[in-house]
Amino acid sequence: MxxxxxxxxxxxxxxxxxxxxxxxxxxxxxxxxxxxxxxxxxxxxxxxxxxxxxxxxxxxxxxxxxxxxxxxxxxxxxxxxxxxxxxxxxxxxxxxxxxxxxxxxxxxxxxxxxxxxxxxxxxxxxxxDRDRVDAQQARRILDRLVGYQLSPLLWRKIKKGLSAGRVQSVAVRLVDDREEQIRAFVSEEYWTLTANLQSAGGKFLAKLMKKSGQKVSIPSKDEMDRIMSEIVGKDFRVTDVRKKERKKLPSPPFITSSLQQEAHRKLSFSPKRTMMLAQQLYEGLDLGKEGTVGLITYMRTDSVKIAEAAQAEAKEWILSHFGNDYYPDEPRQFTNKGRAQEAHEAIRPTVALRTPDSLKGVLSRDQLRLYRLIWERFIASQMSVAVTDTLTVDINVGDYLFRANASTIRFPGFLAVYEEGKDEGEATDEEQSSLTLSVSPGEKLDVVKLLDKQHFTEPPPRYTEASLVRKMEEEGIGRPSTYAPTIETIQTRGYVVKEEKQLIPTELGDIVISLLKEYFPDILNLEFTANLEEKLDRIEEGIAPWKSVVKEYYTPFAVNLAQAEEKIGKVKIEDQVSDEICENCGRNMVIKMGRYGKFLACPGFPECRNTKPLFEEVGANCPKCSKTLVVRRSKKGRKFYGCSGYPECEFVSWEMPAPDPCPECQQLMVIKSSKREKKHVCTNPECRFTKVIEEG
Incomplete structure (x- = not known):
């Protein structure tokens, strides 16, 4: 046989x-x-x-x-x-x-x-496919030429053990540039004025928008007081009421980058963890009677195409669970961007009728959470649009215009299954959530209260792993298969650290990027790197020979390499000296940056190899033994708070301790923050006293 x-x-x-x-x-x-x-x-x-x-x-x-x-x-x-x-x-x-x-x-x-x-x-x-092989060869050889010739230069000029990669260096540059923007940012004061108004139909909020048709800017308390003096005592009268219907389309099914971003937003998964779990779902898991089955399509893709058979299954499920109104007139296909692989598909369940609930007890908790995310996104992508009724109310007070916005969902459509998440700091619609507001043009409104509030402009947010993936995708840096390993690598090498989900360049990262910017501008140039990715695509399409693409990139790089070797002197990284004395040799220990943050090391290395953790005090005392609480890190790098008396005292908290004890029971309070508010909450389960903290 x-x-x-x-x-x-x-x-x-x-x-x-x-x-x-x-x-x-x-x-x-x-x-x-x-x-x-x-x-x-x-x-x-x-x-x-x-x-x-x-x-x-x-x-x-x-x-x-x-x-x-x-x-x-x-x-x-x-x-x-x-x-x-x-x-x-x-x-x-x-x-x-x-x-x-x-x-x-x-x-x-x-x-x-x-x-x-x-x-x-x-x-x-x-x-x-030799063209596809050649595209991979070109990438592999370029990365080898850069890494194996640039890394020894960094060893000689900065520090042994350093390495530099073609795509990784650009990723560090993005993080470093954002940090420079934050450092250079100068916060400016501004004020807003909101009116709490009473109509015949109920109370609502309206925000000051314009004066005499021009947008209002309130830079100071004096200006706010002047505006208040012109408004107080005057009639608030409705001048316009506008009702509109707004339709919202569902998001396309996931591609690699959008899956990594959404899993970070909704599940707090790193790109690396997302891809590890997605690989397991793709390769197949034992479902018992059914045996080992692949649950999702291939997870490295930039295509949003969907197979007709999958669409038919989605239609069957939607009609049986929601009815005809929830399915569009035609099956919905999405358009790929740029040079996405048309032969590939989006990331979707292999069987749309295999619901997440049917896999409970079969998959691990995190496997099921990621499968549910993929399944819901795919099903929603095939559903009807959501229809929202919006209401805009303009109120005049002399020369001033206040505006209230409200919205309510008339028909949920795809929102019945799934709604895309938002990144921290991303703008949200400032609308009141329901249309209980009933007002008419010409109606006079009663003023319940005028709320003037001081604000300060904020710098751009640091990148999270998810927002860095989005930026790399937008700039054409890397490809679906490289996002997660690139972000993992820049942290492993100590160029970037993660603090509270935010990516921050280390001093070492700053130094390396500054040197590369000066002597290897092409390597760090976003457009140059994106153009190379396009040339790799052209190799795959059989349009460009791979050796000519490598030569075009390498020739100027080799010139820069020779110049840098000649011109760069030894770059010394000055270690910060601490008050901690090395118990082995008596020297003052220095502060160094490692993968999991700062630590203390003896400057006598290699004769003395003593190291110890550097604990950052948090300004609160341990509720068990009254010693100082300090910042610690788990083996996976996650920050937590523990007693400085460890191991004698084993108290730990995953939440940031508040500086003051609970006023009711004197136990430890922790800080809890959301987009809406910041509060201190007592950790004593029998007390749970809560104090809301005013921002600014």
């Missing part, structure tokens, strides 16, 4: 696929790449048109022998690595290692791990 060998990338994928193929098929996993550029050398021949030198990856010898033996024992071999550039390159390298003919039709591709998709792929094998 003839045998067919199918090689995939992971054991989980192999297990899922085996279920859909008969006994004539053997499915094995390559465990990712088996051949690559060696780590010990540049491995790119600069004298001979950037020819790469590939070798079998160390430690994979036994696996390669196993796959070679399986290949010899098979009548046919199918290479079923992932459907992207990286997967195509893995198939190409496997062909070389296993002695397969490159013009054989042995490459199969699928975007979901279902019986239908696997069997269709087996029936339609193709040749390895």
């Amino acid at each position: 003839s045998k067919t060998l199918v090689i995939v990338e992971s054991p989980a994928k192999a297990k899922s696929i085996s279920k859909f193929l008969g006994s004539r098929y053997i499915v094995k996993a390559s465990m990712g790449h088996l051949r690559d550029l060696p780590k010990s050398q540049l491995a790119v021949d600069l004298e001979h048109d950037f020819e790469p030198k590939y070798i079998a990856i160390r430690g994979r010898g036994d696996l390669i022998k196993e796959l070679r033996a399986a290949t010899k024992g098979a009548d046919k071999v199918f290479l079923a690595s992932d459907p992207d550039r990286e997967g195509e390159a893995i198939a190409w390298h496997l062909s070389h290692l296993l002695g397969l003919a490159l013009d054989d039709k042995n490459r199969i591709e699928f975007h979901e791990i279902t019986k239908q998709a696997i069997q269709a792929a087996i029936k339609h094998p193709r040749q390895i």
Whole structure:
């Protein structure tokens, strides 16, 4: 009986696929790449048109022998690595290692791990796409040329162990530029005036907008007092009432970047965690009686295309649960942006009828939360628009115009299933949530209270991991497969740290970016990097030869490298000296920055290797032993607050302690913040006294 060998990338994928193929098929996993550029050398021949030198990856010898033996024992071999550039390159390298003919039709591709998709792929094998392989080769070689030649320069000029990457450096630059904007920001005072008004239909709020047709700006208390003196005692009269219908379309199903952003907003997942969980859902999980099944389509994609069969399933579910009104006249398709892969699909459930509730008790908590997010977004994308009634009321007071806005949902449409989240600091509609307001033009209103409030302009927010992904996508920096590893790398290297979800450049990051800006402007130039991504796309499309693209990038880089080597002197990073004395050698310890924040180290390194945590006091005392509470970090880098007397006292709190004890029971209070308010809450479950803190 003839045998067919199918090689995939992971054991989980192999297990899922085996279920859909008969006994004539053997499915094995390559465990990712088996051949690559060696780590010990540049491995790119600069004298001979950037020819790469590939070798079998160390430690994979036994696996390669196993796959070679399986290949010899098979009548046919199918290479079923992932459907992207990286997967195509893995198939190409496997062909070389296993002695397969490159013009054989042995490459199969699928975007979901279902019986239908696997069997269709087996029936339609193709040749390895050399253009796609060349695009991956060009990226790999460029990254090697930059990393392996720039990193030693940083070792010699700044500090041993440093490294610089092509895309990672641009990501650090984005974080660093935002920090510079924040440092340079000068806060300005401004005031707002809101009227609490009473109509025949009830109370409502109206905001001062204009004077004599011009937008009102109130920069000071004196100006506010002057405006108040012109308003107090005058009639508030309705001059215009406008009602409108507003329709809102659902968001498209997820692509890689939008999934990472929304999972961060709604689930507090890092991009890395999101992609790890999505990989598990894609490769397949054991559902009991049903066996191992892939639950979502391929998670590295920039396409919002949806298969007709998936749309039909979504329609069936929507009609059976909500009825005809909740389904549009035609199935909804979305338009891809830029150079998105048309052959790819959006991230969606493989079976739309498989609801999240049906997977309770089968998936882990976080797997289920991410599946629910993907499922709800996809179902909502196929539903009717939401219809909102809006009301705008203009009120005149002499020359001044106040305006009230209100809205209510007339028909929820897709909002019955899903609504997209917003980033912190993102503008929201300042509307009252219901249309209880009943007013008529010419109606005189009673003033309940005039509310004048002082504000200060705020600097742009620091990037979160989610908003940095969005910025990278907007600027064309990287591709779906690179967002998460790039953000992970810049933190691992100590160039950026995460504080309260915000990304902050370290002193080391500042120094490296300043040096790169001066001597390697192209590497940090957003437009230059985005143009290179477009050229990689053109290689994949068969329009540009990969070696000419590499040469065009590398030639000016090599010139800059030689100039930098000659001109840059030794950059010294001055460590901040602390009052802490090293108990081993008596020196004053210095403050250094590591992956998980600052720590104390002996300046006598390498003779003395003493290090210890640097604890930042939070200004509150431990409720158990009265010692000072300090900031600590978990193994995963998450900030928490603990007693400085640890390990004798093991008190910890995940929430920031407030400076003052509870006025009712003298127990510890913690700070709780939301977009609406900031408050101090007592931790004593029998008390729970709460004090709202006025901002500004």
